[in-house]
């Protein structure tokens with residue numbers, strides 16, 4: 001039977017897990033030193049490896065050669081945990097078992113020794129869904145657990161775990177996986193699957209997950225189903241409704257030249273090809289944000305999720321503007337995105353929004369011109385809005401008039 005990529009490539013050991021280095025290192029050391037806690041909280045965005053890591057920890061603890069940071073992978077415990085069917089590793093989905101009765105049952109279950117393995121491990125997924133009373137029923141058990149019990153609470157919302165429980169657990173936060181590492185992982189998976197994917201296509205897929213490895217792998221499944229063994233960026237973009245950076249480069253070009261015509265043509269083109277204009281506005285914000293970051297932090301920054309080609313293009317475009325320009329554009333584009341969500345006339349809104357970007361971009365020269373008219377030596381922008389404290393204490397200091405007073 002066909003197994004989806006996300007499940008087929010679920011990491012089976014610490015080395016296989018992408019990112020989460022801090023979690024891996026701490027857990028490995030703790031296991032090597034046999035300092036095993038009774039309670040763990042794994043928190044963080046969905047699809048970043050919480051359940052995966054919980055199962056790896058379970059293997060480390062219950063491997064016949066364990067507890068060890070390097071489980072053998074072949075003993076009954078190891079293989080059963082991988083398949084999700086080990087007797088002493090109990091996985092509970094708290095989304096559907098969140099009530100007091102389920103937790104009472106669990107509390108009963110904890111009292112009995114493991115039937116075969118060293119530890120009895122309870123992996124509670126979506127743990128924040130457990131009701132308050134149910135947590136209370138669990139509290140006593142987590143306070144004074146039998147020596148064989150280990151609880152691993154996985155959650156996307158750790159602040160919803162009561163402090164009484166949290167304070168008895170070791171807490172690990174899972175971060176969204178680095179873009180480049182995720183691209184590498186997908187490149188490897190494609191090789192294993194005999195799929196030939198270009199860099200740009202992998203970048204589109206990696207971004208589609210918005211930090212969730214699982215979501216990116218689901219997108220990869222979808223792309224393979226639609227394109228077969230050769231993935232090209234254009235097809236993947238069409239499939240996922242993503243935009244090519246060329247579309248946004250048109251906007252940057254128009255802004256640099258203060259030319260409204262290409263903006264109107266772009267909107268027309270988007271409309272004709274049936275694109276979702278809200279989605280475009282959102283991606284435009286992301287693009288302008290990337291320009292700003294590229295301008296500030298340079299080409300090699302990890303803060304931009306982009307392929308090598310896209311990075312080069314971002315840096316080229318960013319050089320056309322100042323940081324202030326880009327900050328202003330980003331701000332305006334966020335307003336545009338917000339407005340578009342409620343708009344009954346998205347096309348007009350988008351047109352106005354794009355033109356506003358151009359005219360707002362012209363503010364700066366006007367300010368400079370005003371400053372020059374006022375005879376001030378410094379440009380107006382450099383003036384603090386309020387007079388400095390020391391000046392306000394003494395006689396009113398002479399200051400250049402603001403544009404509003406002229």
Ligand SMILES: Nc1ncnc2c1ncn2[C@@H]1O[C@H](COP(=O)(O)OP(=O)(O)O)[C@@H](O)[C@H]1O
Nearest residue numbers: 006009010018046047048049050051052213214
């Ligand atoms: N850090 C990671 N490294 C490698 N693969 C990952 C990682 N995080 C998630 N995955 C992939 O996504 C799938 C789902 O991950 P999972 O651990 O269930 O996420 P979570 O529990 O955080 O929602 C896994 O089967 C695996 O294929």
Ligand SMILES: [Mg+2]
Nearest residue numbers: 050051125154
């Ligand atoms: Mg999970």
Ligand SMILES: [Zn+2]
Nearest residue numbers: 063072075078
């Ligand atoms: Zn083993």
